[in-house]
Structure formats: C-alpha cells, structure tokens
Amino acid sequence: MSTADRARRREDVDKAYQLQVRAATIGAAQYTAVGAGSAMLAHRYWPLFRRQTLQFKVFLISISTIFGLVIHADNALLSHEEHKRVTETALRREARIDLARRGMIATETEIAKWKVEKEKAQALAASRSEGSSQQ
Known part of the structure; x- marks a missing residue:
C-alpha cells in the first residue's frame, strides 16, 4: 500500500470519526432530554417511581443517554459507509466500462x-483551471 493510499485511508477514518462524534453528541443530548423529561414526569x-433512589433515577437517564449516543453514532457511520x-461502486462501474471500450479486461x-x-x-x-483563473 502506497503512502498516498495510507494518507487517503487515514483521511477517511478521521472523517468517519468526526461524523460519529457529531452524531453521538446530538443523539446523547436529545435522549438525555427525553430521559430527564420522562423521569420528571x-x-x-x-408514586412508585417517586420512592426510588436518586441513583436509580440517574441510572435510567444515563441508559437513555447511552442509547441515543450509540444509535445516532451507528446510524451516522452506516450512512457514511453506504x-x-x-460512490466506489459507481467509480468501479465507470472503470469497467472504460476499460472494456479500450478492449481490456477489468x-x-x-x-x-x-x-x-x-x-x-x-x-x-x-491545476490548469487555477492557472487560467489567476491570469
């Protein structure tokens, strides 16, 4: 694997990570609000819920937070991978067609x-378009 491939792969991993972090943060915030609102209601x-300890109530809210975090992060990663x-399938299809036109096996x-x-x-x-726009 060449250095350029490694750099491109590293960029893809970093982009996927950033997408997951953003989605996880949003999901955690949304589901924390839902969990806290449900606990307040x-x-x-x-009355049975009112008699529960504070730790148990916080545990239920944290379960909802973790659920939102995981679900949103996973959905973001799945949509990114899709x-x-x-994109890769379309590129490979274009390559196969172009290579077939040249008489080569893909x-x-x-x-x-x-x-x-x-x-x-x-x-x-x-680079040509940048050069012509600077003149």
Whole structure:
C-alpha cells in the first residue's frame, strides 16, 4: 500500500470519526432530554417511581443517554459507509466500462491503474483551471 493510499485511508477514518462524534453528541443530548423529561414526569405522577433512589433515577437517564449516543453514532457511520460504497461502486462501474471500450479486461490491477490515471487527469485539469483563473 502506497503512502498516498495510507494518507487517503487515514483521511477517511478521521472523517468517519468526526461524523460519529457529531452524531453521538446530538443523539446523547436529545435522549438525555427525553430521559430527564420522562423521569420528571414519572416522579410527578407515579408514586412508585417517586420512592426510588436518586441513583436509580440517574441510572435510567444515563441508559437513555447511552442509547441515543450509540444509535445516532451507528446510524451516522452506516450512512457514511453506504455513501462510500455507492460512490466506489459507481467509480468501479465507470472503470469497467472504460476499460472494456479500450478492449481490456477489468481486473483489480487494471481498475487501480485506471483510478490513478483518472486522479492524475483531474489534478492536471484542476491545476490548469487555477492557472487560467489567476491570469
């Protein structure tokens, strides 16, 4: 694996981590509010709950917080992975079609070479557009 591949993979991991952290924070805040609100309502209207210890009530709220944190983080990661999978599938399909037009068999090696060629072409086009916009 090349250094560029490792750097790209590291970027993907960092992006996924940031998405998870953001979603987990939002989920934890939402479900903490739900848990605390439910505990307040139960304390107000249910005598059996009113007799419970403070530690037990906090435990129930923390369960709801952890549930929200885990569910939101997991959903964010799953949607991120699905987006990556769809993008990669479309790119591989494009590579197979282009390689077939050239009369080549789309092996993993050829697809990897095709991706490198495409990235170089995109970088060259981007540098040309930057050069023409500065003039």
